[in-house]
Amino acid sequence: MSTDNFPPLKNDLIIRAAKGESVERVPIWIMRQAGRYLPEFREIRTKQSFFELVQNPQLACDVTMMPINRFDLDAAIIFSDILVIPQALGMIVEMLPSKGPSFPAPLIVPADISKLNKDCDVTKELSYVFEAITLTRHTLQGKVPLIGFSGAPWTLMSYMIEGGGSTTQSKAKAWLYKYPEESHELLKILTNVIIDYLVEQVCAGAQLLQVFESHAGCLDHTLFVKFALPYIRVISKRVRDKLKERKVSCVPMIIFAKDGHYVLEELSQSHYEVVGIDWTIKPTQARRICGETMTLQGNLDPCALYANKEDLTKMAKDMLQKFGHKNYIANLGHGIYPDMDPENVKHLVDQVHKISQEMIQKEQSN
Numbered sequence: 001m002s003t004d005n006f007p008p009l010k011n012d013l014i015i016r017a018a019k020g021e022s023v024e025r026v027p028i029w030i031m032r033q034a035g036r037y038l039p040e041f042r043e044i045r046t047k048q049s050f051f052e053l054v055q056n057p058q059l060a061c062d063v064t065m066m067p068i069n070r071f072d073l074d075a076a077i078i079f080s081d082i083l084v085i086p087q088a089l090g091m092i093v094e095m096l097p098s099k100g101p102s103f104p105a106p107l108i109v110p111a112d113i114s115k116l117n118k119d120c121d122v123t124k125e126l127s128y129v130f131e132a133i134t135l136t137r138h139t140l141q142g143k144v145p146l147i148g149f150s151g152a153p154w155t156l157m158s159y160m161i162e163g164g165g166s167t168t169q170s171k172a173k174a175w176l177y178k179y180p181e182e183s184h185e186l187l188k189i190l191t192n193v194i195i196d197y198l199v200e201q202v203c204a205g206a207q208l209l210q211v212f213e214s215h216a217g218c219l220d221h222t223l224f225v226k227f228a229l230p231y232i233r234v235i236s237k238r239v240r241d242k243l244k245e246r247k248v249s250c251v252p253m254i255i256f257a258k259d260g261h262y263v264l265e266e267l268s269q270s271h272y273e274v275v276g277i278d279w280t281i282k283p284t285q286a287r288r289i290c291g292e293t294m295t296l297q298g299n300l301d302p303c304a305l306y307a308n309k310e311d312l313t314k315m316a317k318d319m320l321q322k323f324g325h326k327n328y329i330a331n332l333g334h335g336i337y338p339d340m341d342p343e344n345v346k347h348l349v350d351q352v353h354k355i356s357q358e359m360i361q362k363e364q365s366n
């Protein structure tokens with residue numbers, strides 16, 4: 001499928017917001033917008049395993065389109081997972097029904113790094129993601145932009161050592177204290193793969209990129225600055241350089257470090273157009289730290305969607321007033337939960353549009 005005849009973009013609100021340009025209404029998308037809270041997703045999951053969906057470009061495209069067909073969202077995000085990178089490096093990852101991701105053979109000691117296929121050809125190993133992106137760009141017919149993504153090095157490293165979810169990340173953190181050099185070696189391997197992966201996603205048609213540092217919250221400032229931040233910075237720089245070399249226009253990049261309020265200043269100076277924030281920091285404080293010209297994304301508590309519609313409207317309004325309509329992309333502060341009522345998602349999306357449009361019109365008439 002061709003990558004040089006994509007349909008023209010009809011809604012570029014999120015791209016304009018990411019670049020700090022003016023918008024007529026605030027764009028909104030929802031992290032994990034294609035997921036188990038949608039009955040049509042649960043239906044398709046009765047027939048296919050999670051990674052069967054991810055690895056089949058047509059099915060991945062169909063799932064990506066599910067929330068776009070239902071709600072007035074301003075971006076699609078390619079249906080995939082951050083754990084496709086450990087898979088490309090040769091690790092086995094299973095998605096267990098009530099447990100989430102699981103690695104039957106995690107990395108235990110630094111010598112295990114040598115088992116990784118560190119020179120893997122990303123173009124080949126993850127070709128299904130690139131095919132899904134190109135197919136989805138055509139299927140979207142320019143309705144909204146398509147976001148590509150990757151996990152950040154520390155988050156991927158911690159999954160590869162923990163072998164699944166963990167509240168303390170203590171096995172992975174032990175590496176940082178006991179084996180700092182080998183930890184850097186692993187982080188460098190991951191960074192190189194992530195860079196190639198993101199560049200290929202843009203070449204395949206991704207119009208924005210989000211880097212997920214989901215496990216920022218278990219580090220302290222010193223560890224983050226040593227083991228996470230340098231790689232986050234190298235990624236944004238090298239992705240831009242590599243795209244330039246290939247004469248492909250760069251796309252806006254979003255860094256989202258869950259629970260990363262303690263490194264917001266550093267993240268806002270890491271050459272990403274957008275900083276995503278969770279609900280543990282006040283919007284006004286995030287603005288103060290990141291500056292007026294930084295585009296912020298977030299940060300409604302995902303549980304706010306359990307509230308009644310009237311209260312949800314108030315929370316949407318409050319969020320818009322605090323962030324302001326400029327340099328802002330509305331979103332939750334983390335992924336949506338599987339038991340959420342899709343009706344409430346629709347309400348949030350529509351209210352963000354309605355309220356922000358009124359705010360902007362009122363400001364223009366003054």
Ligand SMILES: Cc1c2[nH]c(c1CCC(=O)O)Cc1[nH]c(c(CCC(=O)O)c1C)Cc1[nH]c(c(CCC(=O)O)c1C)Cc1[nH]c(c(C)c1CCC(=O)O)C2
Nearest residue numbers: 031032033034035050077078079080081082100212214335
């Ligand atoms: C940490 C992480 C993962 N995956 C991801 C992250 C970073 C974001 C975050 O911090 O949550 C990213 C991700 N995972 C998924 C997407 C798809 C795009 C989207 O709609 O946002 C994205 C962007 C689909 C998914 N990834 C997963 C599902 C549900 C799996 C299923 O259908 O059984 C979906 C729709 C599984 C997954 N994948 C992962 C976990 C922890 C789980 C289990 C938890 C859960 O079930 O929600 C790893």
